[in-house]
Amino acid sequence: MIKAVFFDLDNTLCASDTAWNIAVRDTFQILRQHYPDVSKAFLLRTWESVLQELFQGLDGGKCSMAEVRDLRFYRLFEKLNLSQDKLTEELSNSLCQRYIASLRLYEDVEVLDRLYAFHVGIITNGAHDEHTDSQFSKVRNFGLSKRIQSLTISDEIGVRKPNAEIFKIACDRAGVLPREAIMVGDSIQNDIVGANKIDMTSVLIDRNSDAVTTEIAVEQPDYTIPNLYDVLRCLKQD
Structure with a gap:
């Protein structure tokens, strides 16, 4: 579940x-x-x-x-x-x-508000300081902190995706096992490989239908979706 x-x-x-x-x-x-x-x-x-x-x-x-x-x-x-x-x-x-x-949020980010029955988190590579363009600042300034329950950033943890450790830490913070979590991302190398390492359900968002051709498909996602709305479909199937 x-x-x-x-x-x-x-x-x-x-x-x-x-x-x-x-x-x-x-x-x-x-x-x-x-x-x-x-x-x-x-x-x-x-x-x-x-x-x-x-x-x-x-x-x-x-x-x-x-x-x-x-x-x-x-x-x-x-x-x-x-x-x-x-x-x-x-x-x-x-x-x-x-x-x-x-920088702009995608319109389908509103789907986060529909996931009230789930722990919603962000796992991202990047800076954790107060600088204007850090991941921490982007999450705060775009109002995403109000839509999520946890934020796990590589500079804070000391390891980057696709290292399995950052995904494990995110799951621990959420109080869930990896098999009880879904990872949604645009990068096969960083998001899909990392999630698959610890048996999270992996979801590749391929907005332009080119993710597989622009990256070496060393791993296959459990699902591939064109937009974030389809995350809801994945949850119904899983």
């Missing part, structure tokens, strides 16, 4: 990729106003390289998401051989502010 429903945050409850792309585009326009000789294509390639290196450290447990956030523009300027000045801080602030300003 299912007693708890857990959701991922980014690209599951809120349209994070869209907001991120807007924020990066606008912030890089500021950078290129100061350094017009840096081509847009080279800038984007270097940026992706910086993020890849930082996230490798993140996945390896060598740094937190908060540290990644603070380091990314310093590392970018190093790779571009640009002087470290106040601009790095300005760009970092711009990225965060523009990201949050562009």
